Amino acid sequence: MKASPNPVNAGHYENFPVASIILPRRLRSAVRAIYAFARTADDFADEGDAPPEARLALLAEYHSHLHALERGDAVDHPIFRDLASPIREHALPYALFHDLLRAFEQDVVKSRYAHFGEVMEYCKRSANPIGRLLLHLYRDHDEKHLAWSDGICSSLQLINFLQDVAQDWNKGRVYLAQDEMAKYGVTERQIAEGRVDGLWQIFMKNQIERARRMLQAGAPLGTALPGRLGLEMRLIIQGGAAILEKLHATQGDVFRQRPILTWRDAPILLWRAAYTRKRKPAGRCSSGSCGTKR
Numbered sequence: 676m677k678a679s680p681n682p683v684n685a686g687h688y689e690n691f692p693v694a695s696i697i698l699p700r701r702l703r704s705a706v707r708a709i710y711a712f713a714r715t716a717d718d719f720a721d722e723g724d725a726p727p728e729a730r731l732a733l734l735a736e737y738h739s740h741l742h743a744l745e746r747g748d749a750v751d752h753p754i755f756r757d758l759a760s761p762i763r764e765h766a767l768p769y770a771l772f773h774d775l776l777r778a779f780e781q782d783v784v785k786s787r788y789a790h791f792g793e794v795m796e797y798c799k800r801s802a803n804p805i806g807r808l809l810l811h812l813y814r815d816h817d818e819k820h821l822a823w824s825d826g827i828c829s830s831l832q833l834i835n836f837l838q839d840v841a842q843d844w845n846k847g848r849v850y851l852a853q854d855e856m857a858k859y860g861v862t863e864r865q866i867a868e869g870r871v872d873g874l875w876q877i878f879m880k881n882q883i884e885r886a887r888r889m890l891q892a893g894a895p896l897g898t899a900l901p902g903r904l905g906l907e908m909r910l911i912i913q914g915g916a917a918i919l920e921k922l923h924a925t926q927g928d929v930f931r932q933r934p935i936l937t938w939r940d941a942p943i944l945l946w947r948a949a950y951t952r953k954r955k956p957a958g959r960c961s962s963g964s965c966g967t968k969r
Contacts, residue, residue, distance in 0.1 A: 697903050697907045698903055698904070702813075705765065706809070706812070708757040709758070709761065712755075712758055712775075716734060716775065719737075719779060720780070720782040720783050727783050727784065730783045731780060731784075734783075738773060740752055740755045744759055761812075765811055765814075768811065771804035774799075774800040774803075774804045775801065775804050777800050778800035781797060781801075786848045787849055788850060788853060790853070790855075794833070794851075797832075797850075798833065803825045806824035806825065813904050819899075820899060823892075823893040823894075824893065825893070826890070830887075830890035831890075831915050833882070837882055837883065838918065839929075840929050842933075844863075849863060849866065859874040861873070861875055871927060876927050879926070879929075880927065887916075890915050890919070896908055897909035897912050906948055910948040912948075913948050917944060921934030
């Protein structure tokens with residue numbers, strides 16, 4: 676799970692705002708608690724040199740703590756002490772937290788994805804729960820809003836996969852669909868060597884365009900939500916759109932020019948989120964066609 680334009684948070688680069696000051700003060704501690712839960716659990720799957728069995732055991736312990744909270748038992752763990760109050764106060768669904776843990780467990784045991792449907796199933800657990808939890812904090816249970824949120828979150832996860840092709844390879848993982856790679860003659864050796872020859876640029880163009888369409892399809896959520904939450908959502912959407920523009924500008928060369936957001940991007944993202952709501956669909960590249968050569 677990667678969430679912007681906070682380029683650094685607790686030692687991690689993040690693409691999308693975490694406990695942003697834009698959100699109402701009353702919700703910030705809840706967002707921080709959710710983030711701390713997800714971040715530490717993600718680290719169980721990703722960080723250090725622990726064997727898979729040890730990683731899965733840590734994640735199983737988190738499942739157990741969630742079950743204990745659900746039963747009303749006290750949990751003597753700082754992450755869950757902080758999480759208990761937001762869950763209770765905002766009636767946050769425990770299933771969404773378990774879904775996040777299952778995504779991290781999947782990272783431990785699964786490193787390849789046969790087709791895009793498998794990738795989207797992963798996104799359903801790894802990314803979509805975060806958007807749904809944010810809407811629950813606002814007592815927003817509108818089915819259309821939840822569907823838009825899912826589209827945005829899945830798109831952001833796909834964008835993160837495109838950013839992190841090289842980093843994921845170094846962890847032994849490839850989140851790009853294997854059948855799509857084969858269609859364009861893209862090989863794992865090509866990823867290992869950081870080569871963008873052959874049909875790599877065309878392959879990446881299609882990946883970028885699909886993520887853009889998905890982000891654009893969910894973008895109405897940014898104007899449907901009220902006040903600060905709407906502004907926060909538009910900022911998240913614009914952050915994703917900016918990464919897509921950077922991916923387009925590098926013609927998919929994520930090996931030498933990994934696109935990231937920095938503090939320098941913040942003013943333009945804020946301006947777009949606040950004042951350009953109806954200017955053009957979020958995520959459309961400035962040239963009008965993501966991934967085409969300039």
